[in-house]
Amino acid sequence: MAEILVLAEHSGETVKKVTCELLTLARRFGEPAVVWTGPGAEAGRDRLAEFGAAKVYVAAGEEFDDYVVAPKAELLAALVAAGSPAAVLVASTPEGREVAARLAVKTGSGLITDAVGIGDGLVAEQSIFGGAIVVKSRVTAGTPIIAVRPNATTPEPSPGAAEIVAAGTDVSDAAKGARVTERVVQEGGERPELTEASIVVSGGRGVGNAENFALIEKLADALGAAVGASRAATDAGWYPHQFQVGQTGKMVSPQLYLAVGISGAIQHRAGMQTSKTIMVINKDAEAPIFELADFGVVGDLFSVVPQLIDEIQQRSGS
Amino acid sequence: MNIVVCVKQVPDTGSERTLKAADSTLDRESSDALINELDEYAIEEGLRLAEAHGGEVTILSMGPPKASESIRKALSMGADKAVHLVDDGLAGSDALATSEAIAAVLGRIGFDLVILGSESTDARMGVLAALLAERLGVPQLSFASKVETDGQTIKIHRQADYGYDKVEASLPAVLSVVEKINEPRYPSFKGIMAAKKKPVETLSLADAGVDPARVGLAASASEVVSFAKRPPRQAGTIVKDEGDGGGKAAEFLAAQKFI
Ligand SMILES: Cc1cc2nc3c(=O)[nH]c(=O)nc-3n(C[C@H](O)[C@H](O)[C@H](O)COP(=O)(O)OP(=O)(O)OC[C@H]3O[C@@H](n4cnc5c(N)ncnc54)[C@H](O)[C@@H]3O)c2cc1C
Numbered sequence: 233m234a235e236i237l238v239l240a241e242h243s244g245e246t247v248k249k250v251t252c253e254l255l256t257l258a259r260r261f262g263e264p265a266v267v268w269t270g271p272g273a274e275a276g277r278d279r280l281a282e283f284g285a286a287k288v289y290v291a292a293g294e295e296f297d298d299y300v301v302a303p304k305a306e307l308l309a310a311l312v313a314a315g316s317p318a319a320v321l322v323a324s325t326p327e328g329r330e331v332a333a334r335l336a337v338k339t340g341s342g343l344i345t346d347a348v349g350i351g352d353g354l355v356a357e358q359s360i361f362g363g364a365i366v367v368k369s370r371v372t373a374g375t376p377i378i379a380v381r382p383n384a385t386t387p388e389p390s391p392g393a394a395e396i397v398a399a400g401t402d403v404s405d406a407a408k409g410a411r412v413t414e415r416v417v418q419e420g421g422e423r424p425e426l427t428e429a430s431i432v433v434s435g436g437r438g439v440g441n442a443e444n445f446a447l448i449e450k451l452a453d454a455l456g457a458a459v460g461a462s463r464a465a466t467d468a469g470w471y472p473h474q475f476q477v478g479q480t481g482k483m484v485s486p487q488l489y490l491a492v493g494i495s496g497a498i499q500h501r502a503g504m505q506t507s508k509t510i511m512v513i514n515k516d517a518e519a520p521i522f523e524l525a526d527f528g529v530v531g532d533l534f535s536v537v538p539q540l541i542d543e544i545q546q547r548s549g550s
Numbered sequence: 551m552n553i554v555v556c557v558k559q560v561p562d563t564g565s566e567r568t569l570k571a572a573d574s575t576l577d578r579e580s581s582d583a584l585i586n587e588l589d590e591y592a593i594e595e596g597l598r599l600a601e602a603h604g605g606e607v608t609i610l611s612m613g614p615p616k617a618s619e620s621i622r623k624a625l626s627m628g629a630d631k632a633v634h635l636v637d638d639g640l641a642g643s644d645a646l647a648t649s650e651a652i653a654a655v656l657g658r659i660g661f662d663l664v665i666l667g668s669e670s671t672d673a674r675m676g677v678l679a680a681l682l683a684e685r686l687g688v689p690q691l692s693f694a695s696k697v698e699t700d701g702q703t704i705k706i707h708r709q710a711d712y713g714y715d716k717v718e719a720s721l722p723a724v725l726s727v728v729e730k731i732n733e734p735r736y737p738s739f740k741g742i743m744a745a746k747k748k749p750v751e752t753l754s755l756a757d758a759g760v761d762p763a764r765v766g767l768a769a770s771a772s773e774v775v776s777f778a779k780r781p782p783r784q785a786g787t788i789v790k791d792e793g794d795g796g797g798k799a800a801e802f803l804a805a806q807k808f809i
Contacts, residue, residue, distance in 0.1 A: 300690055300708065300717055301680060325711070326668075326676055326693055333677035334684040336646055342771030343646060345675045355775055360674075361567045366780050367574070373771035409689030410719040418713035425711045431808065455808065473695075473730045474709060479671055480587065480729055488808050509806060510786075511799065522788055527802040531791025539796025544809050547800065 234318035236262040237311060238285070239304065239331060241323050245275035249428055250323040252387035254380060255283040257350055259390060262318045265289060266394075267311060269296035269304055273396060281394035283387060289399035295408075301327060302407035305334035310400050312339050312375050319354055324379035325427060332379045341374025348384040348485070348506060363505030381506075382428050383485045418472065426458045426475060431488045434460035434477055434504070435470075438493020438514065438533055442470040447537055448492060454544040460484065460504075462494045478503035493533050496521025513537065551605035551701055551721075554661045555596040555629065556652060558586045559613050559620040560672045567672070573767060574774035575642045576672060585620040588667025590627070590734040591727050595697060596665045597628045598732065603701050606630045608659065612640060612652055618750065625745035626737035632748070633659060637755040642767025645673065649681035654760045655753065656686060661722055663704070668693050668726040679726035689719035692726040 236258035241248040251266070258264035265287040266280050273290040280288055289311055296303045308320060308331065320335065322328040324346045336343040347356035355370045356378050371377065426432065433455065435448035445465075452459045461471040463478060477484055479499040489507035494500060496512075496519055504510070505524065512521050512528040513536050522528045529536050561567050561576065562584050570577045596607045609624040609632040611617050621632045635655055643651065656664060664686075669676035676693075683690030691697075694706035695714060704721055707714040709728050737745070755762050763769060789798050803809045 300692070300715075302684075302690065305684070327710075329675060329677050330680035330690070330692065333645070333675075333680045336771070337649070337681060337684045340771075342644075343677075344772055345677065359780065363780055364567070365569065365777055367569070367777040368775040369772050370775055371772045406687065409683070409723070410691055410717050412708075412715045413718050414716040415710070416707075416713045416716065427711065455803075473728075474711070474713070479674075483674070488803075488806070509808075510783075511802070513795075513799070517788070517790070522786075524783060524786075525788060526783075526786040527799065528786060528788040529791050529795040529799050530788060531795040535793075536791050536795040536799065539794075540799045541796075543797055543800030544803070547804060547809050 245272040250382040253385040284392040300410035309338040319376040342371030345379040429458035431457035436462035436494030437464035559617040594734040647765040653685040689723040
């Protein structure tokens with residue numbers, strides 16, 4: 233059976249959920265082989281085995297993380313040339329898409345980004361124009377390279393050998409153009425990443441000011457969720473820009489999206505419309521966001537949200 | 551410094567966008583067109599760098615004749631001149647083909663720094679900077695929320711989920727910017743008048759030395775199998791808060807097993 237290469241997303245030793253999702257998908261089309269860059273593979277291996285990785289190609293050099301994108305693309309290109317995999321799957325994160333793009337040029341392959349599913353014949357499903365249209369497409373040249381949106385698949389365990397295989401150790405000079413000199417971690421530290429989270433709680437202009445965002449954070453923490461914000465809220469400086477959801481912000485597709493004090497402008501919807509379940513809290517019954525709601529409460533967020541937090545805490549017994 | 555800013559004309563996201571039944575490409579006639587919003591931040595950054603370090607800002611746009619409106623807007627903000635790659639053979643180009651054509655033009659006109667918006671509002675792939683850097687063999691500085699250069703080296707903050715990375719490279723390079731980077735200026739009346747006289751060079755594929763077999767719909771490395779409008783969401787349950795809204799919301803979450 234041909235290999236399906238899966239580029240691991242991990243933070244140190246911790247395998248990100250999206251990698252388990254990609255492995256779950258990959259198993260349907262071939263033998264999943266993970267590609268791991270940087271340190272931590274030995275410790276991450278159990279989790280990769282749990283989700284069916286047959287092999288783990290490891291390029292352990294720290295150099296792979298010291299330069300922007302190019303070293304990963306170079307490594308994948310070498311593995312594609314050596315093993316002729318049936319496809320390469322990466323997470324459709326900004327960096328994942330960039331790796332995929334450079335790999336596509338290097339291997340003369342077609343590229344599909346932001347897939348929300350993959351069907352027979354490696355036909356990828358995408359949801360475009362803010363979720364208004366569903367497109368099915370397939371790669372017609374080279375090795376199919378598909379970037380899959382986090383949360384699009386439910387990860388299902390199925391044991392694999394996860395045999396560790398050392399892969400290329402050197403980064404070429406050509407791939408050392410843009411050097412990372414420091415990584416700066418900003419707030420939101422303990423919460424799940426916005427694009428990865430199963431639950432996202434977003435606040436908008438209705439939240440009123442920066443201090444009140446503590447309420448949104450409290451609700452998010454009660455649910456183990458990530459915090460998002462509308463552009464009205466980020467533009468006003470109430471919440472950092474990297475948490476903006478929408479057309480010019482992040483695309484999220486969680487199991488549950490909670491929109492609090494957000495009207496549902498088309499540019500906001502573009503970033504959250506494909507969420508599985510959508511819950512809305514807004515005092516204006518006419519707000520367009522209610523059109524998307526599986527469950528909506530028409531009411532003042534300053535009374536609804538505290539009550540909701542209390543109820544959640546009572547039910548979860550904390 | 552020789553700065554080239556890539557500008558794309560996109561359909562207005564406020565109007566309804568569709569794909570054409572005949573070839574599954576974007577129906578550009580049916581929606582209003584405007585400059586891709588993030589490209590305005592790229593233009594602004596280009597102008598600021600040219601103001602600080604001297605040099606020229608050239609706008610580069612690939613697109614149908616209609617894209618000249620967006621080019622004029624870019625010139626009215628203060629760019630010096632423009633190059634418009636326009637050819638029927640480009641229609642339906644995917645990201646890979648687009649990057650091939652743009653890289654060819656960049657190779658011809660030369661640059662110290664190429665600046666892009668980090669993604670376009672229509673395709674949203676966010677990969678053009680990576681593709682151009684790969685094809686041109688220069689450093690990739692994408693998703694920049696801050697830029698500093700002395701004309702030789704360039705330092706950026708690259709936006710990441712957890713915050714940002716500090717990244718360093720030497721010029722020439724490809725840079726893409728996020729909207730946090732600056733506040734784009736509005737064209738002044740003087741700027742609008744001046745833009746009318748600024749030179750816009752029109753290039754065909756042949757002029758740019760691009761192999762027509764490598765661009766356009768036929769050269770696309772992927773194909774659309776089918777497309778359909780997403781079925782409308784089922785109407786949900788909407789309750790009015792009568793002092794029990796939070797409780798009802800919690801009941802819903804419990805029933806859905808979120809809590
Ligand atoms: C090119 C372009 C790109 C854009 N990109 C984005 C993007 O990426 N993301 C994005 O979000 N927007 C984006 N926008 C902006 C978008 O058009 C809207 O302006 C923005 O989403 C509005 O944010 P909002 O819903 O928080 O604010 P508003 O539209 O002002 O809505 C606030 C809502 O809060 C409700 N409310 C107020 N007080 C309370 C209360 N006490 N309790 C309950 N509800 C209350 C109101 O009823 C209202 O519905 C973009 C716009 C353009 C032109």
